Amino acid sequence: MYKVSNARQLVDKIYAMDIEAPRVTAHCQPGQFIIVKVDKNGERIPLTICDYDREKGTVTIVFQIAGVTTTKIAELKDGDEFCDVTGPLGKPSDLIFEPIEDLKKKSIIFIAGGVGAAPVYPQAKWLKEHGVGCDIILGSKTKDLLIMEDALRSVCTDLYVATDDGSYGFAGMVTQQLEDLVENKGKKYDLCVSIGPMIMMKFTALTTKKYDIPTVVSMNPIMVDGTGMCGGCRLHVGGEVKFACVDGPEFDGHKVNFDEAMKRSQMYKTLEGRALLKLQEGDTHHGGCGNCGEEA
Amino acid sequence: MDNMKKVPVREQDPKERAHNFEEVCYGYNKEEAMEEAERCLHCKNAKCIAGCPVAIDIPEFIAAVKEGDFEKAYKVIGKSSSLPAICGRVCPQESQCEAQCIRGIKGEAVSIGKLERFVADWALEHDIKPDTATEKKGKKVAIIGSGPSGLTCAGDLAKKGYDVTVFEALHKYGGVLVYGIPEFRLPKEKVVAKEVKKVEELGVKFEKNVIVGKSMTIDQLVTENDFDAVFIGSGAGLPMFMGIPGEEANGCFSANEYLTRNNLMKAFRDDYDTPIIAGTKVAVVGGGNVAMDSARTALRLGAEVHIVYRRSEKELPARAEEVEHAKQEGIDFQLLTNPVEILTDDTDHVVGIKCIRMELGEPDDSGRRRPVPIEGSEFDIDVDTVIMALGTTPNPLIPSTTEGLNMNKKKCIVADETTGLTSKDGVFAGGDAVTGAATVILAMGAGKTAAEGIDEYLSGK
Numbered sequence A: 001m002y003k004v005s006n007a008r009q010l011v012d013k014i015y016a017m018d019i020e021a022p023r024v025t026a027h028c029q030p031g032q033f034i035i036v037k038v039d040k041n042g043e044r045i046p047l048t049i050c051d052y053d054r055e056k057g058t059v060t061i062v063f064q065i066a067g068v069t070t071t072k073i074a075e076l077k078d079g080d081e082f083c084d085v086t087g088p089l090g091k092p093s094d095l096i097f098e099p100i101e102d103l104k105k106k107s108i109i110f111i112a113g114g115v116g117a118a119p120v121y122p123q124a125k126w127l128k129e130h131g132v133g134c135d136i137i138l139g140s141k142t143k144d145l146l147i148m149e150d151a152l153r154s155v156c157t158d159l160y161v162a163t164d165d166g167s168y169g170f171a172g173m174v175t176q177q178l179e180d181l182v183e184n185k186g187k188k189y190d191l192c193v194s195i196g197p198m199i200m201m202k203f204t205a206l207t208t209k210k211y212d213i214p215t216v217v218s219m220n221p222i223m224v225d226g227t228g229m230c231g232g233c234r235l236h237v238g239g240e241v242k243f244a245c246v247d248g249p250e251f252d253g254h255k256v257n258f259d260e261a262m263k264r265s266q267m268y269k270t271l272e273g274r275a276l277l278k279l280q281e282g283d284t285h286h287g288g289c290g291n292c293g294e295e296a
Numbered sequence B: 001m002d003n004m005k006k007v008p009v010r011e012q013d014p015k016e017r018a019h020n021f022e023e024v025c026y027g028y029n030k031e032e033a034m035e036e037a038e039r040c041l042h043c044k045n046a047k048c049i050a051g052c053p054v055a056i057d058i059p060e061f062i063a064a065v066k067e068g069d070f071e072k073a074y075k076v077i078g079k080s081s082s083l084p085a086i087c088g089r090v091c092p093q094e095s096q097c098e099a100q101c102i103r104g105i106k107g108e109a110v111s112i113g114k115l116e117r118f119v120a121d122w123a124l125e126h127d128i129k130p131d132t133a134t135e136k137k138g139k140k141v142a143i144i145g146s147g148p149s150g151l152t153c154a155g156d157l158a159k160k161g162y163d164v165t166v167f168e169a170l171h172k173y174g175g176v177l178v179y180g181i182p183e184f185r186l187p188k189e190k191v192v193a194k195e196v197k198k199v200e201e202l203g204v205k206f207e208k209n210v211i212v213g214k215s216m217t218i219d220q221l222v223t224e225n226d227f228d229a230v231f232i233g234s235g236a237g238l239p240m241f242m243g244i245p246g247e248e249a250n251g252c253f254s255a256n257e258y259l260t261r262n263n264l265m266k267a268f269r270d271d272y273d274t275p276i277i278a279g280t281k282v283a284v285v286g287g288g289n290v291a292m293d294s295a296r297t298a299l300r301l302g303a304e305v306h307i308v309y310r311r312s313e314k315e316l317p318a319r320a321e322e323v324e325h326a327k328q329e330g331i332d333f334q335l336l337t338n339p340v341e342i343l344t345d346d347t348d349h350v351v352g353i354k355c356i357r358m359e360l361g362e363p364d365d366s367g368r369r370r371p372v373p374i375e376g377s378e379f380d381i382d383v384d385t386v387i388m389a390l391g392t393t394p395n396p397l398i399p400s401t402t403e404g405l406n407m408n409k410k411k412c413i414v415a416d417e418t419t420g421l422t423s424k425d426g427v428f429a430g431g432d433a434v435t436g437a438a439t440v441i442l443a444m445g446a447g448k449t450a451a452e453g454i455d456e457y458l459s460g461k
């Protein structure tokens, strides 16, 4: 169970692989995620289901190295196994519950930032399979960090690539690209789905607010169990406490308290930094580097 | 020996144990157990049995201990309970079996819990196998959740010859026994894993990482996987918060998160990856077992710990032994005190907790005197971590994905008390998912009742 295949590096720090998990693929839907535990003593971390093959019973994950666990996962080779994989977790995207006829009438824009391309893909693919078109803005810092360009292009009407440094496509951030489309290119959108770093989602939500475009964001707070049991993933949406793992991960982007969520996601930064250094340097690291928060 | 008093049980020195996760209580050895067993009067009309939710034949098993026939004692307990090493450790004996013991009128009750624990540990050590079913029924039952209710229901049904599979959402079996109750009170490898193995030896199959309602629904269990009946023992795992300002701050956790990081994910051990913010000064809000466990965990991780509880000592819902242990270990109790705000700095980290003193007013619905704030008595406690141990409610995941399953106002699944049957045909439920947060033994009792109910239901089919 949970065997790895097709493990590959996409770009610097971003990897992809398929995992055998028939219990997950049996009923998973776009918008949902899994929790994986790489080895016996590892952490449980959430990763979006980027694609799935119900017949083969495999899910595809695309992930960015952030710390200890993602580093360990990136080291897995074809044939290796995860210790635990559970899911599908979270609610499927609201999209898939809307009548297809209604969706067809809508003009939908996805905004994918960085590794956020991964969760956008299954939704756009689902729409395409149901004969619904959409546009996608794919953003990254620079051309070399861009992922899934072809995959995304194959499932949408128009793909707009934006790089912060202008090395490829539109020069600027995804929010500027959106402004350009709406203000200069005469585009009108009825729904925006924005997935990426929290800061990006915050600013796209502010931008779409200007244009009155209903906006869905996919939140990625720290999680432990993913079943609604620990409350670690809680955030405020429209003044109410919500648990991202069971009430989300997708929420109304105009109602999420991003500032609070961003502060909460920093909670374990120092501890994680220390753990990563431990993994990289074994027991040789004894503080003082300034990165791990430990006094010399 | 003063036979009005219990044979004292050996415990780890409070000063030592405040810094480790080893078990606090060592339990009786053979001699001590046999000596304590002498104190039982073998009452004809034994009141203690009525105090035990699963009606263990207490005088009978104690008589066997007295004779030194521990295997027989184990079999007597085994007729009523499938997790004795656990109950002997965590049952609130003082309000159940031992509360009814005749010895308790003049002196101290017989130490039933410690005797039960001794017998169960002895059986684990000697690997005494439970009796397995001889005849197969050819029917399949799915059990959702591997907490005490699920384990008991599974074990009982396997003994009756059913083909039973337990589906567990997490990566370990035991429910609260593995993620909630800490190692120093209930050892995971030595006790819980072994008791789970005993259930496995009865022929029960276990599958982890399956979240019913997500990985598959109850209806799919029946239609796609051919289960003839389903038992829901999904517990009451949803943490409550107070709704006071500052609760979202960094450094404020639910007890579930704090305990899960530490117990299930073993954050206290260097060889595990899980991070935990142990805190150097910790306030734990609440007065139940969960609060005591959080407080004593934080203490062991090196913190100075205050328990903030709004009623008085008499109303503390935790087991008496845990309160006693917590005090010995040096935990500060701020009783008749309620938090009003969690104080934070400009990076949103906890820096304190603002509390108000309370006094007891008129009795409320629960019959306990209602605490009311004393105006103007606010004060701050300087802490960097706050743990909310305010109680839990049932997880809505299953009810929200199962058509025809009725819930009551408290979001608990409605189930018949005598059979465990829910509003949905072939679907039974028990434990915290039905009663709201309660006790291990009540959850076991419910699992037992449901096993009977399921047997009856499937026999009639």
Ligand SMILES: Cc1cc2nc3c(=O)[nH]c(=O)nc-3n(C[C@H](O)[C@H](O)[C@H](O)COP(=O)(O)OP(=O)(O)OC[C@H]3O[C@@H](n4cnc5c(N)ncnc54)[C@H](O)[C@@H]3O)c2cc1C
Residues within 6 Å of the ligand: A033, A043, A044, A045, A046, A047, A048, A049, A062, A063, A064, A065, A066, A067, A068, A069, A070, A071, A115, A118, A119, A219, A220, A221, A222, A223, A224, A249, A265, A266, A267, A268, A269, A272, A273, A276
């Ligand atoms: C619903 C959801 C879907 C996600 N999907 C993807 C995805 O498809 N691809 C991807 O690259 N990343 C995804 N993430 C983020 C991913 O889970 C984190 O990058 C990962 O947990 C980091 O683990 P680490 O041990 O490698 O890094 P760490 O060093 O442990 O942590 C780095 C940072 O990641 C965050 N983090 C740590 N532990 C967790 C945790 N258990 N849950 C969430 N965040 C945590 C913290 O903010 C921390 O500062 C998703 C997160 C959520 C909640």
Ligand SMILES: Cc1cc2nc3c(=O)[nH]c(=O)nc-3n(C[C@H](O)[C@H](O)[C@H](O)COP(=O)(O)OP(=O)(O)OC[C@H]3O[C@@H](n4cnc5c(N)ncnc54)[C@H](O)[C@@H]3O)c2cc1C
Residues within 6 Å of the ligand: B090, B091, B092, B144, B145, B146, B147, B148, B149, B150, B167, B168, B169, B170, B174, B175, B176, B177, B180, B181, B182, B210, B211, B212, B213, B233, B234, B235, B236, B237, B259, B289, B290, B293, B319, B395, B397, B398, B430, B431, B432, B433, B437, B438, B439, B440, B441, B443
């Ligand atoms: C910290 C703490 C300390 C406690 N101390 C004591 C004590 O000293 N004495 C005492 O008697 N009681 C104590 N209790 C209470 C006692 O542990 C519970 O009443 C008891 O465990 C309830 O058993 P249960 O089988 O109903 O559910 P749980 O033990 O909660 O088990 C439910 C299981 O179901 C799983 N599950 C949930 N949803 C799903 C799903 N959809 N699919 C698959 N699996 C699912 C969960 O992951 C869990 O493993 C304590 C509780 C806590 C939290």
Ligand code: SF4
Residues within 6 Å of the ligand: B051, B052, B053, B054, B055, B056, B058, B081, B087, B088, B091, B093, B096, B097, B098, B112, B113, B116, B441
């Ligand atoms: S199961 Fe609990 S209540 Fe029953 S005899 Fe044992 S300790 Fe007492």
Ligand code: SF4
Residues within 6 Å of the ligand: B039, B040, B041, B042, B043, B046, B047, B048, B049, B058, B059, B062, B100, B101, B102, B103, B110, B112
């Ligand atoms: S009531 Fe007390 S003395 Fe009597 S049988 Fe029960 S344990 Fe023994």
Ligand code: FES
Residues within 6 Å of the ligand: A222, A223, A224, A225, A226, A227, A228, A229, A230, A231, A232, A233, A234, A243, A244, A245, A246
């Ligand atoms: S991850 Fe624990 S409640 Fe959401």
